[in-house]
Amino acid sequence: MNSGNQDAANPLKGLSEAKSGKGPPPVHLWNPPFCGDIDMRIAQDGTWFYMNSPIGRKPLVQLFSSVLRHDADGNYYLVTPVEKVGIRVDDAPFTAVRMAVEGEGQRQVIRFETNVEDEVTVDAAHPLRFAPEEGTGGLKPYVLVRAGLEALVSRALFYDLAAAGVVQDGWFGVWSSGQFYPMQKASEIGLGP
Template identity: 35%
Template sequence: MPYDPLPDLAGMSLAEIAAAVEARKLPPVEQWAPSDTADSHMRIAADGTWFHEGRPIARPAMVRAFASLLTRDQDGQHWLVTPECKQSIAVEDAAFVAIEMSAQGDALAFRLNTDELVLAGPEHPLRAAGDPDVPALYLAVRRGCEARLNRSTYLQLIEHALAAGGDLSVVSQGARFALEPA
């Protein structure tokens, strides 16, 4: 089945973004409880590149398929989950990278490196980490996994916060998020 990429985030209305988010069908990983575990021999680099046995996965469709099976447990371990097996996957920083941001009405929308859209808010909070000299911002995606905002997306978000005035924080879907590490 061919994949139709979404248009540029800036060219989409909030209603179109919300519809795209709602239309995304993901496997019911939460319902699966496989008894077998293994090592996937996969790694996600800090820049979002996926590797298998040391070689980059060059097909974006494969990365999107694997990403739909991704979860992170309470100990911080990432897993690829199928009905039959749970396979560990090494993640250097975050499982996803937020590569674009758009402020639409009362919401902040982000596009991930997997071409997925996420609306920041109570269910998908932003988290500031690092320190004042080297800050890092993360967006909760799903199943414990996060996306780190890349440099340009981070700067877009900071510019949005500064344009709103006041402190370095933003509001999305009624939730306020500090952009400075505590």
């Protein structure tokens, strides 16, 4: 990391002040100086690494995740009131690891819990999206957790999500909170004309 700030090498600096109260801190309101990149990475499976070693303490991962921000430049940063450091994210910063489905049809509601224990109800503010999976021809589902931060829905949950799907206007997809989230044209998977 290239920085004149000696404290920038310590990713814990400022986190104790940042994490207070309930819910994630207002990182979108903070505009501290950029202090460089640190050797931190979030793997596709949601594992956080610091200097190529997995961070095994879940409370520490939750603390870091609470000050994570995805900026308009496409990069991910840990942001505190006093500094901003860049980290690498292989795919999405979070992984959806649990799912609950209540109701059916247009009244169906889908909820996810992430690997850092964020709870998300799929709705207009937290939509699902389906992206092509490179090299397989399959789909990868994502749910918006907060402010540009998504969770990749795990493969096992994707099967459960597909089991909750229906055909609507020529598309196969799922309903949640009165919104329909299309996955694929029904005709492409043998469910329509």
